[in-house]
Amino acid sequence: MTFIPPLDAMFLASETREHPMHVGGLHIFRLPEGAPDDYVQTLHQRLLACTELAPMYRRKPARPGPVLGALGWTDDEDVDLEYHVRLSALPRPGRVRELLALVSRLHGSLLDRHRPLWEFHLIEGLDHNRFAVYVKVHHALTDGVNAVRNTLRMLSPAPTGELRALWSPGPRPTLPLDTPAGATAPLARAGALARNLAGVLPTVAGVAIKGIRNPDAALPFTAPKTVLNRPLTGARRFAAQSWSIGRIKLVAKRYDVTLNDVVLAMCSGALREHLIAEGDLPAKSLVAAVPVALPRSDGDGNAVTMVLCRLASDLADPVERLARIRASMVAAKETMHGRTPLQLSMIGMLTSIGPSGVNSIPGFSATAPPPYNVVVSNVPGPRDRLFWQDAELEGWYPVSMPIEGQSLNITVLSYGDNLEFGLIGCRRNVAHLQRLLGHLEDSLAALEAGEPAA
Structure with missing residues (x-):
């Protein structure tokens, strides 16, 4: 079991039905030129085959309750991707209004504490040849800056055709460039803490x-x-x-x-x-x-x-x-x-x-x-326009x-x-x-x- 830091634990301990404690993002993509009608459905099936997960996407509370569940993380060794990665459709031609209404409903439901605390929704049927992705992750796992960095792992500055899943392992995080030399040594850490x-x-x-x-x-x-x-x-x-x-x-x-x-x-x-x-x-x-x-x-x-x-x-x-x-x-x-x-x-x-x-x-x-x-x-x-495979990211809300x-x-x-x-x-x-x-x-x-x- 991994100890949960106090600020992260607060988001778990204070969660109730009236106070869901997850954050997320809505991403609107333009379908590539000549995309088949089943483009999003095929994408969903390919995502389900991305079974290698970064550690954050395996974490769940060691105990599901609001108080005891804020004490420690455990890893789910058998993540059910079909539960976490979902396919939805808007009535065609789906307007942004209907998309926002769907996101409103999805964002109001609690994440299941018996599973890793995230969901990934593919949404097809958006008008003007577009589709959407709505993601939600418990705030105990991420803040806004971290969420952006994680999302960037699946995107690229040009069409590549390569599928990268949000939950797939990315490059190993590095220490900030302004970390003082020797700051990782135990005595340096102790001295810095005292100061x-x-x-x-x-x-x-x-x-x-x-x-x-x-x-x-x-x-x-x-x-x-x-x-x-x-x-x-x-x-x-x-x-x-x-x-x-x-x-x-x-x-x-x-x-x-x-x-x-x-x-x-x-x-x-x-x-x-x-x-x-x-x-x-x-x-x-x-x-x-x-x-x-x-x-x-x-x-x-x-x-x-x-x-x-x-x-x-x-x-x-x-x-x-x-x-x-x-x-x-x-x-x-x-x-x-x-x-x-x-x-x-x-x-x-x-x-x-x-x-x-x-x-x-x-x-x-x-x-x-x-x-x-x-x-x-x-x-x-990011200041550059981005792509997921060969679909351009038009909006990131x-x-x-x-x-x-x-x-x-x-x-x-x-x-x-x-x-x-x-x-x-x-x-x-x-x-x-x-x-x-x-x-x-x-x-x-x-x-x-x-x-x-x-």
């Missing part, structure tokens, strides 16, 4: 002090309650759309901010319009949790922390809103500057990950303010997860010349998720039409 631990308390104290003194900084449990922060049900609703990176970069350059600042401003403007329509816009600014990737030494599990950002949703002017978001992210980055991965993890435990765990205690979220209102994540992806007290998650993935937005929400609490896509476009257009401050 890290010595810096934890000053780090935590510094975050709290800066959060109190700096009006642009955000602290947990200072966010207002909204319709986005009601208890979850298990059903999900998914929406997705692409925006040109070029458009967003022009806005970033115009206002001298980062691309991620513009993404946060788009989300802030969209949420503001959504809450106005719901009659629920609070006087205080919404607060977003923004995941930040940490250096990693292997390809499995989670290496991520989170910082908090004020979204300035209380401001009507989009340019002023962007400026306040920029200031809040600068405050968060100053808190992180010069910290070790362990200290950065402690920042996340203090500001967002730990409060999220507390918020999942039954009855707590009904009386306390939310630790934050929404998660907005920006995951780096992240499918993340809402958590208790936060009914909406917005995750963005860069692919080619686009930013691919994936919105996943509680079906009851965010009833008009598709409209948020229109609000995102309106928010970007308002920034394009605005004028930078003198």
